[in-house]
Amino acid sequence: MNFDKSIVRLAIVFIGILLLSGFIPQWAMFMLTIACANGMAVLGLMLFLRAGLVSFGQALFFCTGAYAAGLLALKFDITEMTVLIIVSGIASGFMAYILGFLLAKYRGIFFGLLSLAFSMILYGLLVKTEALGSTDGFNVPAVTIFGWLPDLSVVRVAVLGMAFLIILLSVSFVNMLLKSPRGLLLTAIRDNEIRAEYMGASAQKTIHLFYVISGVLAGLGGAIAAVAVGHIDPTMSFWTTSGEMIFIAILGGTGSVIAPFIGALVFGIIHTIAFSYSPNTWQMVIGLSLIFVILLLPNGLWSLREKFGKRKS
Amino acid sequence: MSNVILHAEGLNKSFGAVTAAANINVEVQQGSVLGLIGTNGAGKTTFVNMITGYLKPDSGKVIFGGRDITRLAPREITKLGICRSFQIPQLYNSMTALENLEVSYGIVSLMENNGSLFTKTNAPIPSYGKTIRLLAEEALEKFGLTQYRDKTARVLPGGVRKLLDIAMAMSVRPKILLLDEPTSGVSAEEKFDIMDMVMKAVRQGNTTVMFVEHDMDIVSRHAERVLAFYSGEIIADEAPEIALRDPRVIKYIVGENHSPAHQGEH
Numbered sequence: 142m143n144f145d146k147s148i149v150r151l152a153i154v155f156i157g158i159l160l161l162s163g164f165i166p167q168w169a170m171f172m173l174t175i176a177c178a179n180g181m182a183v184l185g186l187m188l189f190l191r192a193g194l195v196s197f198g199q200a201l202f203f204c205t206g207a208y209a210a211g212l213l214a215l216k217f218d219i220t221e222m223t224v225l226i227i228v229s230g231i232a233s234g235f236m237a238y239i240l241g242f243l244l245a246k247y248r249g250i251f252f253g254l255l256s257l258a259f260s261m262i263l264y265g266l267l268v269k270t271e272a273l274g275s276t277d278g279f280n281v282p283a284v285t286i287f288g289w290l291p292d293l294s295v296v297r298v299a300v301l302g303m304a305f306l307i308i309l310l311s312v313s314f315v316n317m318l319l320k321s322p323r324g325l326l327l328t329a330i331r332d333n334e335i336r337a338e339y340m341g342a343s344a345q346k347t348i349h350l351f352y353v354i355s356g357v358l359a360g361l362g363g364a365i366a367a368v369a370v371g372h373i374d375p376t377m378s379f380w381t382t383s384g385e386m387i388f389i390a391i392l393g394g395t396g397s398v399i400a401p402f403i404g405a406l407v408f409g410i411i412h413t414i415a416f417s418y419s420p421n422t423w424q425m426v427i428g429l430s431l432i433f434v435i436l437l438l439p440n441g442l443w444s445l446r447e448k449f450g451k452r453k454s
Numbered sequence: 455m456s457n458v459i460l461h462a463e464g465l466n467k468s469f470g471a472v473t474a475a476a477n478i479n480v481e482v483q484q485g486s487v488l489g490l491i492g493t494n495g496a497g498k499t500t501f502v503n504m505i506t507g508y509l510k511p512d513s514g515k516v517i518f519g520g521r522d523i524t525r526l527a528p529r530e531i532t533k534l535g536i537c538r539s540f541q542i543p544q545l546y547n548s549m550t551a552l553e554n555l556e557v558s559y560g561i562v563s564l565m566e567n568n569g570s571l572f573t574k575t576n577a578p579i580p581s582y583g584k585t586i587r588l589l590a591e592e593a594l595e596k597f598g599l600t601q602y603r604d605k606t607a608r609v610l611p612g613g614v615r616k617l618l619d620i621a622m623a624m625s626v627r628p629k630i631l632l633l634d635e636p637t638s639g640v641s642a643e644e645k646f647d648i649m650d651m652v653m654k655a656v657r658q659g660n661t662t663v664m665f666v667e668h669d670m671d672i673v674s675r676h677a678e679r680v681l682a683f684y685s686g687e688i689i690a691d692e693a694p695e696i697a698l699r700d701p702r703v704i705k706y707i708v709g710e711n712h713s714p715a716h717q718g719e720h
Contacts, residue, residue, distance in 0.1 A: 322560030322573050322586065329557040332546035339506070339544070341532035341626060342561045346569070 145316050147399055148309065155305040162298045170297040172413055174369040176405040177304035178203075181362030183389045183401035184315060185355030190395045191319070192348060193331030194248065198256030199359050199386045201263055202233040204378035206360025207367035208273070209233065211281045222284040222303055226364050233360025237353045245349035248334075260378050267375035278374025281367050297369075304365045311358055312398040318354070319398070327351060388427070392434050394441020403442055459484040459662055460505070460536075460630060465514035467500055467686075474500035475511065476686040482630070487653075488664040489677030489694065491707055496683035498666045499541070502632050505664075506538050507531040519629070533565060535629035541638060541666075543619035545607040551618055552603045555590035558625035581627075589625070596655045597621040613640045613648055620652055624661075631656055633665035637672060645669060649676060670698060670708055682707055 162170065182203045189196050209232035210225040219225065244255055268276050283290065284300075291299040318324045326347050329337045334344045367373045376382060385408070393404020408427075415426035438444055460482040467475040474497050482488060490498045503509040505516055507528040516524045523531050546554050559579065566580050567573040578585050584592075594600045597617045602610055610618065616636055623631060636652055637645040649672050656663055667673050673680060673694055680697035682690035684706045690697040697703055 318571065321571070321575055322557075322564045323569075323571060325553070325557045325560050325575075326564070328549065329546045332548050333544055336540075336544040336546065336622075337557070337561070338527075338529045339532060339538065340558055340561045340622065341529050341565055343529060350571070 145313075147397060148312055148316060151312065151399055151402075152309055155309065159298065159302055159305070162301070167297060168413075170301060171369065172409045173406070174297065174301045174304055175366060176402065176409040177301070177308055178362040178366035178369065179386065179389055179408070180402035180405035181308065181311060181365065182359035183386050183393065183405060184311060184398060185358035185362075186386055186390045187393075187395050187398075187401050188315070188319075188327065188351045188355050190390060191324075191331065192327045192351065194348070195253050195387065196256040196355070197253045197380065197383050197387070198258070198260035199355070200378050200380070200382035201256070201260035202237060202356040202359035203363040203366070203382065203386075204260070204263060204267070204373075204375070205233040205236050205356075206230070206363030207373045207377050208267070208363075209360070210364035210367045211279065211373045212273075214282045214284065215279060218282075220282055220284045221288065222286045222300070222368055225284065225368065226303070226307060226361060229360045229364035229367075230357045233363065234353050234357040236360075237356025238349075241349040241352040241356075245345045245352060257380060257383065260383055261380060264375050264378040264380075267378060274374070276375060278372060280372050281370075283371075284368050300365070300369050304369070307361055307365065308402065311361065312402075315354075315358075316398045323347065323350070388431055390441075391431070392441060394438075394443035396440060396443035396447060400441060400443035407442060457484045458482065459519060461515075461517040462501075462505070463515045463517065465501070465504055465511045465516070467504060467509060467511050473686040475504065475514075478514070478686075478688060480681060480688065480691070482662060482664065484629075484662055485660045486662055487657075487676055487678045489673040489680045490664060490666045490683065491668070491670070491673055491680060491697075491703075492683030493707055496707075497686040498683050499634060500686075501681075501683070502538065502634055502664070502666060505531075505630075506536060506632060532626060532628075535626075536632065537623040537626050537628035537630075538632040539616075539620045539623045539634060539636060541634040543615040545610075545615060545618060545622075547608040548606065550604050550606055551594060551599055551610065551614075552590055554607055554618060554622060555593050555625065556586050558622040559586040559589045559593075562626055593621045593625065598651055613644045616640060617648060617652070620656070624656060627659060628661060630662045630664065633663065635666050635668065637667065637669060645672060646675075674698060 182199050186196060186199050206229035209229045213219045213225055213228055240259055244252060247255055267273060273279065286299050286303055326337060326342055330344045330347060337344055363377065389404040389408045390401060392408055393400035411427060411430050412423065415423035458481045462478050462480045465475050465478040478501060490501065492498045500509060504511050507526050510525060515522055518534060518536060523534065546557060549557065560575065563579045563586055564573050575586055582589055594603055599614060599617055599621065602614055607618065620633060620636060637649055640648055653676050677694050680690065680692060680694045681688050682697055682703045689702045690700045698708060
């Protein structure tokens, strides 16, 4: 594991939030947990942005992870959150592995639209499947965490704590990966795929590998969301969910493995405030903030930190 | 000769009505230096592209180290030991010179670790016994690029880009290095320095070199053997002092004005 300074800081922030959780309102705790779940999916998306690829179908794996967790709890009575999380990761990773054989061959708009197509196929299947609640989805039973069934008053904190743990493990892993030769290759493929191939590297294999990792990350995010919300439905695979993830990725930037989580949190805040003030036109606020980010911070919120840090030094 | 490393057998390639390679037969000895000459469209780059797997010949075979590599993908051919540089340098433009080389040595490291996800940047590459960073720094020094270490590849001057491109190709320690016009686009003054530096760096490992070149002074200075291409055919395959005096070579490639007496003066 690579204990980067920023990851240590993130861990300290997490511990601080958990310690102060008694003072944080429930809605904010919920918003934080959903930001964690979205952030995980966007972390996966960020890997592709590094390779110059945009996936319009990240929701596919988010939804797969959520349904895997939900089904396991509902149909097999397995309610241990650690098990649900692991199975979700495996299920979405397996899905990505299979689809990756096709997707890793494509670049640019074809990659984006193919990924979108697969997520919409899943959406269509789920909507038509009565056994899975069709468009209504189904409720996810209460979960245990390491065998402990948290009381209603602390369940939000417990789930958030688990989400923090998953995030810390994931960002450490992704950070290590991005600094490894395989991670460097990802940027090299964006810059000049032909050259990388002529040096003996397989761009397709590299993209396939990161596609699986990205799928696993999104699946873990989906499982967190399923447990936190206690309900899942097919909109988790709808194209607007993928769109939100791209929005978060642009908002946060690709400068750090932490950026997706900052993006997800800011998105959550904008969404919550916009929705409470204008329930019918909140999308307009989201749209305006996207324009604001693209015009003023094309490298995302993370670039603010870099600018600020440089000025200080 | 017994130590043939590469054998092109009856290579043919056409693009519509244009014949880019017509029955090319060449044997390349290990450790030799070949200069490939010819006017634009004569078939030099087609020949290089067929050896490196970018183009598949319509007929004929490329045998490398006793193995038929004709239908292999470029990366497979690189893994076997043939690497190339490009006429227009192919760099990772958003990265620094150092990072360009780190990626290159990183690929070597990945290959030697069977592509493991847990290949570390700071662990020595088995066959080199050195880390990626150290090897990249050494390569910069060997090619005189240390001062450009932290410059983004996009802003590097032409000659530096050429050198970096070749330094990257050398990271895989190829048995055969193909240089496609290593001095094109470089000022006349720099040409000789660049080529001297390249040949010095490249020849340390007894690498077989095939280079495409338009400057006959550079060809006669570095090549031990010349392949002269015209209209998809090899019209001369001799030592430079003989090939560059060949009447057909003078007529079609070198030009009447380029006096053979000048050859080898540099």
